[in-house]
Structure formats: C-alpha cells, structure tokens
Amino acid sequence: MNKSTLLIVLILFVYTFVPSLCSKKAAAGVARKEDIPYIKCGVCQKLTNQLYQQVEAKQQQISPKKISEYEIIEIAENVCNLKKQEADWILKIDIVEEGDRLELVEYDSEGQCNSECKTIERACQEIMGYYDTDVAEFLYKKKPQITQLVDYLCKDLSKACSTKPPPVPKGRTPGEAFVPKSVKEAEMEKLMKSMEGMPGAPGMKMYSRDDLMNNMQNLGNEDADEEDDDDDDSEFPSNLGKVLRQKEAKKDDWKQKITKGIQDTSEVLRNHANKVSHRVRQWWRGKKASSSKVEL
DSSP: OOHHHHHHHHHHHHHHOGGGGSOOOSOOOOOOGGGHHHHHHHHHHHHHHHHHHHHHHHHHHHTTSOOOHHHHHHHHHHTTOTTSGGGGGGGGEEEEEETTEEEEEEOSSOBOOOHHHHHHHHHHHHHHTTOHHHHHHHHHHHOOOHHHHHIIIIIIISOTTSSOOOOOOTTOOOOOOOOBOOHHHHHHHHHHHHTTTOTTOTTOOOOOHHHHHHHHHHHHHHHHHHHHHTSOGGGTTTTHHHHHHHHHHHHHHHHHHHHHHHHHHHHHHHHHHHHHHHHHHHHHHHHHHHHHHHHO
16 A cells, blocks of 8 residues: 555544544543532532523524523533533532532633542532423523522522531542643544534544554554565665665655644544534434424
8 A cells, every 4th residue: 555545544534533633531530429518519509500601602692583491401401411512611620628628619721521520520410310301491481590590409409509518528538630621632522522423423432642643653664664675685785874764754754744634634524523513413403392392
C-alpha cells in the first residue's frame, strides 16, 4: 500500500470513527455514596437553577413559539445524566471540604470527570428520582420563580433541603483536585454527546491523541521499511547517509499530511455531525410527540 492510499484510508477511518480523536483520561472514578448526605441540598439548589435556566434558554431559542411540556420533560430527564449535554453543569463543580462541611465550588470551565463528578451526578439522580414529570408540569403550568422551584423540588418533593446537612467526619478522605479540560477536549466531548444514539455509530470507542499519533507513526515506519527492502543491497554501504535522510524526510512529510488531513476532516465532520444530530433529534421528538397523542 503506497502512502497516498494509506492517507486516504486513514482519513476515511477518522471520518467514520471520530471518537478516536477525543482525549481519554484515566477511567472516571465511582460515586462516593457516603458524601451524598453532605452535598444533597447544595446539589438540589444548583439542579433547580439549571432546570430554570435551561427551560428559559429553550424558550428564547424557539420564541415566539411556546415551549411544550414534553420539551421541559426532556430537559428534566437529562439534567442529571452526564452522557447528555443538559448535565454539563456538573462538570464545572468541585467538592471542597470547609471545616465540617462540604461546599460546592463552581468554575467557569469544565473539569475532568472523576469520583466527585460521579458523586454529584448520583446525588442529582437521587434528588430527581421519579419527580421529573412532576417538576416539568410545575414549570409548564405554574411558571414559577426560581425560589418557588427550589422550595418545590428541594423541600416538598425530595426533602433534600428539609434538614441541615450533618457534619463531615474528621477522618474523611479528600477528593481529587479539580483539573480543567482543554477547550478542544471540551468541544470534542460536546460533539460526541450530540452524536449519542445516532444511527450508524454504535459501540464507538475513544482513544487518546497520543495513541492515535503513535499508531500513525508505526504505520509510517512499516511503510518506510517496505521501501527500504526494495533498495539494492549491494549499494547499501555507499548510500547509507542518503537513504537515512530520505527516510526521515518522507516520514516527516507523511506525518504532516496525516495531521493536516485529521484537522480538516475533524472540522468538516463537526459541522456535518451537528446538522445530522439536529435533524435526528427533531425527527425523534416529533415521533415521540405523535406517539403520545395517539395514546391519549
């Protein structure tokens, strides 16, 4: 396989399996259930704030059309699921120990998801429970103020803020430090979430950029080795320097072509995926709305 053919194959591979361009850090930790009682009220307050803001943002997006109850239910269903964009707010929060309390510190940028991230997600899911439709109905019919929504979800329904959090044990093991993501990494993860559940993209895996580039380098070395085998062995001692320089030049040129191909393809794919994801979501929402009307 010559270099031109190999380049085309690799670009097609990247286009089809874009998750390989995403960075993947160490496996995310598991939720620390023992920390949930200390942060449940704080998580509930931030959760209700997100519900309120996201519903308002959705209304402005589709204005002058009125937001439907189904659209609010969809937000309520996804706001505690880290696989969905509606839960990206969780990635900006760090759990910090202050005396005998655990405080939720919010950052401007998203951080790496670790055990603290999973703990907040778990607390959020326990708070929302089966109340997503109740909260959606409350938002749709009552159009409450943010304080009314906090009282409804955090005190009346979930009881998350009905009592004062207990003091944190002195021997508690501190959580991980907040590690911000790079802008490119955050953008790529958002792209992947927008492609979640899309037809033709099952079981996609994510590899680190270093692994991808190492694989490309190995492929380049194999290709260069094949070319070296074709050289005349009888002239090898006299043209060794020339052969090595040509090999390095071809290797660098190959890397540049692959890197440029990946960058160009990634940009095209991002735009294409956003359009496709938007159309698929519209189709799916319309289908579910139609099914709901038939059942009624």
